Amino acid sequence: MKSLKYLRLFFVLLLLTNTLFAQTTDPLPSWNEGAVKSKIIEFVHKVTTKGDPDYVVPHKRIATFDNDGTLWVEYPMYTQVLFAFDRVKELAPLHPEWKTKQPFKALLEGDMKTVGKSGMKGLVEIIMATHSGMTEDAFNAQSAKWLKTTQNPHFKHLYKELVYQPQLELLNYLRANGFKTFIVSGGGVAFMRSVSQEVYGIPTYQVIGSSIVSKYKKVEGENELVRVPKINFINDEAGKPVGIYNHIGKRPIFAFGNSDHDIEMIEYTKETKGLSLALFVHHTDSSREFAYDRKSHVGKLDKALDRAKTEDWIIVDMKKDWKTIFPFNLK
Amino acid sequence: MKSLKYLRLFFVLLLLTNTLFAQTTDPLPSWNEGAVKSKIIEFVHKVTTKGDPDYVVPHKRIATFDNDGTLWVEYPMYTQVLFAFDRVKELAPLHPEWKTKQPFKALLEGDMKTVGKSGMKGLVEIIMATHSGMTEDAFNAQSAKWLKTTQNPHFKHLYKELVYQPQLELLNYLRANGFKTFIVSGGGVAFMRSVSQEVYGIPTYQVIGSSIVSKYKKVEGENELVRVPKINFINDEAGKPVGIYNHIGKRPIFAFGNSDHDIEMIEYTKETKGLSLALFVHHTDSSREFAYDRKSHVGKLDKALDRAKTEDWIIVDMKKDWKTIFPFNLK
Numbered sequence: 001m002k003s004l005k006y007l008r009l010f011f012v013l014l015l016l017t018n019t020l021f022a023q024t025t026d027p028l029p030s031w032n033e034g035a036v037k038s039k040i041i042e043f044v045h046k047v048t049t050k051g052d053p054d055y056v057v058p059h060k061r062i063a064t065f066d067n068d069g070t071l072w073v074e075y076p077m078y079t080q081v082l083f084a085f086d087r088v089k090e091l092a093p094l095h096p097e098w099k100t101k102q103p104f105k106a107l108l109e110g111d112m113k114t115v116g117k118s119g120m121k122g123l124v125e126i127i128m129a130t131h132s133g134m135t136e137d138a139f140n141a142q143s144a145k146w147l148k149t150t151q152n153p154h155f156k157h158l159y160k161e162l163v164y165q166p167q168l169e170l171l172n173y174l175r176a177n178g179f180k181t182f183i184v185s186g187g188g189v190a191f192m193r194s195v196s197q198e199v200y201g202i203p204t205y206q207v208i209g210s211s212i213v214s215k216y217k218k219v220e221g222e223n224e225l226v227r228v229p230k231i232n233f234i235n236d237e238a239g240k241p242v243g244i245y246n247h248i249g250k251r252p253i254f255a256f257g258n259s260d261h262d263i264e265m266i267e268y269t270k271e272t273k274g275l276s277l278a279l280f281v282h283h284t285d286s287s288r289e290f291a292y293d294r295k296s297h298v299g300k301l302d303k304a305l306d307r308a309k310t311e312d313w314i315i316v317d318m319k320k321d322w323k324t325i326f327p328f329n330l331k
Numbered sequence: 332m333k334s335l336k337y338l339r340l341f342f343v344l345l346l347l348t349n350t351l352f353a354q355t356t357d358p359l360p361s362w363n364e365g366a367v368k369s370k371i372i373e374f375v376h377k378v379t380t381k382g383d384p385d386y387v388v389p390h391k392r393i394a395t396f397d398n399d400g401t402l403w404v405e406y407p408m409y410t411q412v413l414f415a416f417d418r419v420k421e422l423a424p425l426h427p428e429w430k431t432k433q434p435f436k437a438l439l440e441g442d443m444k445t446v447g448k449s450g451m452k453g454l455v456e457i458i459m460a461t462h463s464g465m466t467e468d469a470f471n472a473q474s475a476k477w478l479k480t481t482q483n484p485h486f487k488h489l490y491k492e493l494v495y496q497p498q499l500e501l502l503n504y505l506r507a508n509g510f511k512t513f514i515v516s517g518g519g520v521a522f523m524r525s526v527s528q529e530v531y532g533i534p535t536y537q538v539i540g541s542s543i544v545s546k547y548k549k550v551e552g553e554n555e556l557v558r559v560p561k562i563n564f565i566n567d568e569a570g571k572p573v574g575i576y577n578h579i580g581k582r583p584i585f586a587f588g589n590s591d592h593d594i595e596m597i598e599y600t601k602e603t604k605g606l607s608l609a610l611f612v613h614h615t616d617s618s619r620e621f622a623y624d625r626k627s628h629v630g631k632l633d634k635a636l637d638r639a640k641t642e643d644w645i646i647v648d649m650k651k652d653w654k655t656i657f658p659f660n661l662k
Contacts, residue, residue: 193580204580216569223598238547245556249524249535267554
């Protein structure tokens with residue numbers, strides 16, 4: 001049986017090639033060598049190696065990532081807020097009352113100082129005016145279109161392109177090792193879902209976020225979900241573990257955030273039974289991105305920086321640990 | 332290159348074997364041949380065949396299943412209600428006040444008529460008393476233990492075994508064809524999740540259900556989610572499309588229910604763009620399971636039976652369409 005002999009040889013060669021390939025291919029090429037990268041790879045190796053005391057069965061390999069400032073740019077202002085501002089300008093002709101009503105008046109006049117002074121109350125009014133009153137499909141189309149066609153003036157790239165290359169590699173690496181990757185963000189869930197599959201390879205049903213109430217009703221003879229101007233859930237701070245429990249039903253074993261708003265998600269993850277890994281992006285790179293932390297108005301990283309000194313939380317130094325920041329920087 | 336020639340031959344043979352195997356293996360052996368089975372197989376074939384006008388990309392292949400009466404037995408009383416009744420009996424020594432307080436008094440005395448008369452209000456009291464006040468982990472352990480050790484007196488099998496074999500095959504068949512299978516039930520999400528992976532192969536994060544509020548707080552020094560006696564969301568009737576939108580973020584292309592409580596989920600699914608399939612289990616089998624529909628106190632199937640006559644909804648006749656009902660009936 002000469003054919004069998006050749007076949008056997010073929011499979012042995014195939015196996016050898018795969019093994020060699022696995023040993024020589026870096027799964028995280030945009031991460032610089034160092035303690036952080038080693039810890040990630042060591043963690044993934046342990047939880048996926050059968051027989052290892054830290055082995056975790058695939059359906060428990062849950063990884064959660066914050067979005068703003070962890071997977072994409074959030075500075076100097078959250079992308080979704082900029083979307084809402086643009087929508088106000090687009091919708092203004094339909095709302096003559098905005099000419100005299102704050103904070104819309106100020107926004108339309110470009111008076112951002114007055115908009116800022118309107119605080120959270122003003123922001124919620126702007127969000128509700130731009131994020132409700134339409135069907136889910138209409139909103140999805142609006143937000144997807146904006147993200148795919150609007151340029152960030154600082155980076156001169158589309159908003160959907162301002163995602164961190166090292167994190168895209170990490171998401172792929174985790175998925176290749178049997179993890180389910182989830183977004184767990186304070187941002188609006190529908191806004192993120194409109195591009196999550198395309199941008200991160202994360203399906204809509206693995207995106208957890210804040211939401212407004214939806215009602216099932218007839219619109220022009222069709223059964224639709226209509227977004228109404230009422231907050232349903234705020235998936236932020238202590239809301240993150242609640243959102244994770246409501247959606248996933250179990251604790252993550254891996255969590256990645258970038259601000260004090262992620263502390264509860266990190267605590268919840270680190271108190272899971274068995275091995276877990278928790279990381280924060282520290283924005284330290286004023287030349288390639290931005291440098292901000294303890295005193296920032298977005299993505300404030302203060303308490304977490306202190307607690308990371310004594311707890312088993314990893315601080316990822318963007319400047320030091322990331323070789324490349326954005327996909328469009330790849331050579 | 333004789334080896335290459337052998338290799339090529341080997342792969343051709345492998346391909347042929349696979350094709351033959353695919354053609355001769357019935358993916359739904361517990362479904363009787365007939366119109367219903369043909370429609371399911373035809374639908375799956377169309378949406379998974381590249382080039383077919385009805386082809387659907389994998390991440391849009393969303394299938395949603397009701398649970399009670401669709402995946403497992405619900406008659407004469409929902410499994411979760413029976414669990415709550417048993418928990419009241421177990422917890423009674425800690426609640427001396429129940430000896431005089433309705434509906435607990437009646438339940439402890441076995442006076443089910445009075446329990447029934449307490450209606451939805453009484454039932455909610457029983458659910459809250461047995462489903463809140465503990466951490467998520469403690470509740471998961473209690474419900475999993477009950478489902479895995481308690482016998483249904485009618486069938487003389489464990490509750491977790493009273494799942495429909497044809498549906499297990501259908502879930503597997505859909506998943507093998509790139510579908511994501513979700514449970515979308517009026518039942519409590521945590522109760523179902525405690526066995527969904529083991530019983531249906533459905534991970535916790537693909538189970539959508541009703542829920543009570545959870546709070547993130549310290550319990551004995553640990554950060555826990557504690558279940559509090561307040562309803563968070565009722566995932567039933569018009570709540571089902573809302574639950575689907577909040578969790579999945581897109582319309583299913585396949586939905587399976589068994590009662591009028593599933594009508595909105597079915598409508599929402601059938602109005603998706605592109606091909607979709609919608610089915611209802613009709614409980615017609617008084618000898619192998621139960622026969623009930625228009626006048627039943629659980630799983631009432633009335634309006635849906637009428638609407639199925641004119642709409643493109645498939646009624647699955649349990650007696651006629653299912654060869655085997657339960658896994659333990661398999662020879």
